[in-house]
Amino acid sequence: MDALQLISNSSLKENAPVIEVGDTVKVNVRIKEGEKYRIQAFEGTVIAKKHGGISETFTVRRLSHGCGVERVFPLHSPAVDSVEVIRHGKVRRSKLYYIRGRVGKAAKIKEQIK
Numbered sequence: 073m074d075a076l077q078l079i080s081n082s083s084l085k086e087n088a089p090v091i092e093v094g095d096t097v098k099v100n101v102r103i104k105e106g107e108k109y110r111i112q113a114f115e116g117t118v119i120a121k122k123h124g125g126i127s128e129t130f131t132v133r134r135l136s137h138g139c140g141v142e143r144v145f146p147l148h149s150p151a152v153d154s155v156e157v158i159r160h161g162k163v164r165r166s167k168l169y170y171i172r173g174r175v176g177k178a179a180k181i182k183e184q185i186k
Contacts (some may be wrong), residue, residue, distance in 0.1 A: 076101055079168050082179065084128055088148065089119075089132060089147075089154075089155040089156075089157065090157075091148055091155060091157060092118070092160070092161075093118050093119065093121055093123075093161075093163055093165070093166055093167070093168060094118065094160070094162065094163035094168065094181050094184075095117070095118045095157050095158075095159065095161055096115070096116070096117050096118075096157075096158045096159045097115070097116070097118055097132060097155055097156065097157055097158060097161050098114070098115045098116075098155070098156045098158055098179075099110070099113070099114045099115070099132060099143075099145055099152060099154075099155050099156075100152075100153040100154045100155075100156075101113075101114060101145070101151055101152060101153060102150075102151050102152075102153050104117040107134055109173065113150055114130050114132060114134070114143055115134060115158070116133050116134030116141075116143075116172070117132065117133055117134070117161065117167025117168070117181060118130050118131065119131050119132070119133045119142070119167065119168040119169065120166075120167045120168065120169070121166075123163055125150055125164040127146070128146070128147040128148065129145060129146050129147065130142070130144070130147060131145075131170065132137075132145065133172070135170065140172060141184060144171055145171055159183050160183065160186070161181040161182065161183065161184060162181070162182045162183065162184040168181075
């Protein structure tokens with residue numbers, strides 16, 4: 073078990089972003105098209121964080137043309153180029169799945185003022 077933890081700790085990103093549930097983030101993802109790579113941005117609200125360590129993932133939700141779109145990103149994946157926190161949200165839940173059933177102003181998250 074110690075060898076597994078050693079391998080997972082060595083492959084963790086040193087500059088992993090500190091994101092929390094409720095934050096609005098911009099995730100830049102590397103996408104391979106043929107032989108070339110390009111960066112695609114996905115901006116939305118973090119509604120969930122799962123697991124920990126090497127297998128940590130976070131779910132980002134946004135509205136695209138009136139339709140809700142969610143993507144799950146592994147935090148330590150080489151495909152995730154960068155994660156930029158745009159604003160910090162003030163929430164009292166660890167999972168914001170209730171946002172899925174809300175529209176308009178009801179789906180809004182207050183900003184946390186530090």
